Amino acid sequence: MSSSPTAIDSSTLLAAFNAELQPERFKDYGPNGLQVEGKPRIGKIVSGVTASRALIDAAIEVGADALFVHHGLFWRGQDGTVTGWMKQRLQRLLAHDINLFAYHLPLDAHPTLGNNAQLGARLGLRATGRFGEQELGFIGRPADGVPLTDAAALALRLEKVLNRPVTQVGQAQEAIQNIAWCSGGAQGYFEAAIAAGAQAFITGEISEPQAHLARECGVLFFACGHHATERYGAPALAAHVAASLGVAHQFIDIDNPA
Structure with missing residues (x-):
């Protein structure tokens, strides 16, 4: 203030x-x-x-x-x-x-001050590209260059930053470095994130189809709260x-x- x-x-x-x-x-x-x-x-x-x-x-x-x-x-x-x-x-x-x-x-969509840019910065992610309709989704890697060891490490980071529990679907088969995110109700961007090469996708909400896609495609899905990801x-x-x-x-x- x-x-x-x-x-x-x-x-x-x-x-x-x-x-x-x-x-x-x-x-x-x-x-x-x-x-x-x-x-x-x-x-x-x-x-x-x-x-x-x-x-x-x-x-x-x-x-x-x-x-x-x-x-x-x-x-x-x-x-x-x-x-x-x-x-x-x-x-x-x-x-x-x-x-x-x-x-x-x-x-x-704002490249530095918007919801996705600010969410990525707080999560320690550096955007390297955009994806999805109107290029609202961001994709990138950990800013420190160190891949996250597993799904639990990413879930812990999300819960610590957002100060709330998250819903995780799927398990990582290897270290996670390609991470996509789109705040709010962007569960419909999941397929575009998969096509962009994401190993994990972070958004606010999850609907029924995304749980199956996460398991079948081997890509982690994290639902972290609509409000929590857009504040x-x-x-x-x-x-x-x-x-x-x-x-x-x-x-x-x-x-x-x-």
Whole structure:
């Protein structure tokens, strides 16, 4: 958390986010950018993973002028009504004049500050390539050049960094050096990771087909939590932009077991 008397126009902040994240490059599941318009001048940004009511309430409590999140309010396939939980979230944002900025796939993909880049850095992995649809997946090796001895060593590293248990499917037949990862609900990228030469794949969730693929293809699958794997991009990107513009930033992590 930092403090600053500086305030900037909301349009300036939007332009800075767009310049970093280039949302026009992505085909996404909802709108990227400014999802809810608030006050025209912004002095404090709060970042978080999801625009939940708990995060909105926490942002109100600390005097935020803007929220920057990975999971916004609007998604393809919603019925478009403003009732129930949607009304409650929007009501709070509008009553306190808080701008909501949300970036989904662009935040996953950013080469240094995004969810995948930041997850890899924390896990001690150095990316050497990209894979999958829209090249969201990262593939690389341990940054220190030392292969992990076995599946247990990788599982231990994941649990230590993410501070939660992980689900492992499959067993390594040799030392692990080619590791692919894609944060959140990227279990559908598993086949692309296998094709890219991965010995292990790290993501947030697992569905029924991936367990069979892991066993049949001899590639480890680690499901480490959707929220747990996606809580690093939003604060990294927001902190970078806030510092460049001279405004305050605070990350608020709302616990989520998923």
